Amino acid sequence: NAGVTQTPKFRILKIGQSMTLQCAQDMNHNYMYWYRQDPGMGLKLIYYSVGAGITDKGEVPNGYNVSRSTTEYFPLRLELAAPSQTSVYFCASSYPSRGGNQPQHFGDGTRLSIL
Amino acid sequence: AQTVTQSQPEMSVQEAETVTLSCTYDTSESDYYLFWYKQPPSRQMILVIRQEAYKQQNATENRFSVNFQKAAKSFSLKISDSQLGDAAMYFCAYRLQGGSEKLVFGKGTKLTVNP
Numbered sequence: 001n002a003g004v005t006q007t008p009k010f011r012i013l014k015i016g017q018s019m020t021l022q023c024a025q026d027m028n029h030n031y032m033y034w035y036r037q038d039p040g041m042g043l044k045l046i047y048y049s050v051g052a053g054i055t056d057k058g059e060v061p062n063g064y065n066v067s068r069s070t071t072e073y074f075p076l077r078l079e080l081a082a083p084s085q086t087s088v089y090f091c092a093s094s095y096p097s098r099g100g101n102q103p104q105h106f107g108d109g110t111r112l113s114i115l
Numbered sequence: 116a117q118t119v120t121q122s123q124p125e126m127s128v129q130e131a132e133t134v135t136l137s138c139t140y141d142t143s144e145s146d147y148y149l150f151w152y153k154q155p156p157s158r159q160m161i162l163v164i165r166q167e168a169y170k171q172q173n174a175t176e177n178r179f180s181v182n183f184q185k186a187a188k189s190f191s192l193k194i195s196d197s198q199l200g201d202a203a204m205y206f207c208a209y210r211l212q213g214g215s216e217k218l219v220f221g222k223g224t225k226l227t228v229n230p
Contacts, residue, residue: 031216042119042206042220043160050215058217090160096216103150104218106160 002026006091006107013081013114021076021110023091031094032074033104036060036087043090049074050096081114088112117142119209121221128197129229135182136192136224138207145169146212149183149190154204154223163205166190194226202228 007022025032030051035043035058045058049068063085065077074093078085088111092104118141128134140149151163166174166183173181178198182191194201207221 033217035218040222042208042222043218044220045215045217048215048217056215058215088158092160092218094216103162103165109158109160111158 004091004093004105004107006089006110008110009108010111011113013078013112015081015083015114017081018077018079019081021078021089021091021112023074023076023107024072025074025091025093025105026072027093027105028071029093029095029105030071031096031104032068033092033094034058034064034066034074034076035090035092037090037109038087046076046089078112083114086112086114117144117209117211117219119207119219119221121205121207121224123224124222125225125227127227127229128194130197130199132197133193133195134197134226136194136205136207136226138190138192138221140188140190140207140209140219142188142209142211144211148210148212149181150208150210150218151179151181151190151192152206152208152220153201154206155202160206164192197228199228199230202226 004025033048034046047066049055091107094104095102149166153161178195204223208218
């Protein structure tokens with residue numbers, strides 16, 4: 001059972017370059033999330049999706065884009081990398097709680113450096 | 116907006132002793148969930164314990180327990196019989212039921228376990 005898989009694990013980008021962070025989950029979760037974790041800080045929500053074809057902005061969406069064409073995949077796109085986007089990125093997924101308590105499952109993170 | 120505050124940037128404990136990590140949160144909602152996540156140097160986000168706001172009974176998971184004070188909006192984590200493997204960053208998180216069900220994180224507490 002793979003859970004939430006993120007690729008790549010590490011990446012160095014030059015300012016202005018673009019890239020896509022990949023996220024896949026095999027648990028058939030409806031909800032998926034992208035968070036970023038800056039040094040010494042907790043995680044902050046970038047974008048989320050409550051199902052295929054439905055996405056919405058989180059707390060820090062500027063400079064990012066997402067798509068969700070299938071339940072399994074939720075890629076995060078950086079169009080013009082900036083040094084402020086240097087961070088560790090986490091993808092997470094869960095079922096909606098609906099009276100239950102469904103925790104979010106996290107991937108292992110992608111460490112991204114913009115130089 | 117909901118906020119989560121962890122007032123202890125760092126804590127230390129002797130092996131086999133007990134330590135308590137503090138967390139307070141601010142919300143006007145009545146139906147929510149609270150979590151403690153552990154992040155070791157490997158960077159994984161590992162769920163330690165969860166608490167439903169409607170439950171008065173404090174959650175316990177083996178050596179981990181919480182002291183949930185809803186009126187005071189306090190959610191502390193107690194680790195008993197501390198082990199070297201407990202050394203990590205600990206994040207308190209809040210999740211509102213319904214809507215995006217995003218997690219709102221505190222800034223974390225770094226726990227050191229001394230042999």
